[in-house]
Amino acid sequence: MKASSQRRRRFAHLGLLLGPASIFLLVFFICPLAIMIVYSLLAPGLYGGVEWEFYPHNYGRILGFADPEFEVFDPVYLAIFLRSVRIALITVLAALLVCYPAAFQVSRLPARWKNFALFLITLPFFASLIVRLFIWVLILKKTGFANMVLQQLGLISEPLELIYTDGAIVLGMVYVFIPFMFLPVYASVEKLDWSLVRASQDLGANAFQTFRRVILPLTLPGIVGGSTIVFIPAPGNFVVPAVLGGAKVIMLGNLIEQQFLAARNWPFGAALAMLVMATVLVILFLYVRYEARRGDDAPVIR
Structure with a gap:
């Protein structure tokens, strides 16, 4: 019981320490990132903004599968x-x-x-x-x-x-x-x-x-x-x-x-931003894998 109480107290202290930072990241990073992901999959509005329909061709304008009815791959x-x-x-x-x-x-x-x-x-x-x-x-x-x-x-x-x-x-x-x-x-x-x-x-x-x-x-x-x-x-x-x-x-x-500012094509701008984010995540993944492999290969001193 004593060990369980100490564990709960430790988790409570950890929650108090990480709570403000977690809330900050949730409000100012995770939520805007989720909005950008959603916008990148929506159709651009005629005069700016978005149309609430699924439209993956924002990525197609970059990667080669653009919507054949309205645009061609550039x-x-x-x-x-x-x-x-x-x-x-x-x-x-x-x-x-x-x-x-x-x-x-x-x-x-x-x-x-x-x-x-x-x-x-x-x-x-x-x-x-x-x-x-x-x-x-x-x-x-x-x-x-x-x-x-x-x-x-x-x-x-x-x-x-x-x-x-x-x-x-x-x-x-x-x-x-x-x-x-x-x-x-x-x-x-x-x-x-x-x-x-x-x-x-x-x-x-x-x-x-x-x-x-x-x-x-x-x-x-x-x-x-x-x-x-x-x-x-x-x-x-x-x-x-x-x-x-x-x-x-x-x-x-x-x-x-x-x-975002001149063309007012928010979905396409969001898709470009997600492409940059994906590139960064790949680099970070490779870096984490390198650090993990380096840690596994490090000699153990007994």
Whole structure:
């Protein structure tokens, strides 16, 4: 009886702790998500809104089974989806190439300089994202700083089209998401056991073999975690493409915004949002499977 009473008391305390967070998630996440799922399966209204009839062809406009009576399959939406995924993957790779060696450099600094370097990494969060992106507009436009420097050095004769391109969007995304990549990678590098690296070198391994067989496997959790955190918001981001891509480069986030606000096609916008959500859930599922497999493969210390 005493054990049962303690168990009930423990569950009551747990309910009190998790109750507010659970209610918050239910009201502000689960319910809106359920509304979006329902709307994505309804027919679009003639002048906006929805018609309350089952209409799965919103997904067909993207995946290839559009309603033959009213519309035809347009591959532009699938192309926008694939472009968004491609830009997101390039962003992940570019951010990793920047952050991985930087994490090693910061981890070897003295304590006071290490803390200062970490502060510099998080410093962009103290400024408005829009302000930071418009600074890149001033740098990349035809009369901007980058073209001016290249012309002064004689490397180009005419200004380059640096802005409103895929490259400008990747640059802006990497700039925005670098802290999200750096911090997980740095946490993994900081825990690296350098005695294993020295042991590998003592056993005759060269630098590449040591990196491939020792350093990379030990820092892989940080790489996977940082890549996941960066990839999840990247395909649906609409601020960076809107500022640095203009009307020339459209990603899923911009397309969803247009469908809800300009075209007033809420069901199709909801279907696009659900497609982004499905992509994110697949990535999260793979990450959870990786973490579970890593936990099963970890050695047991007795």
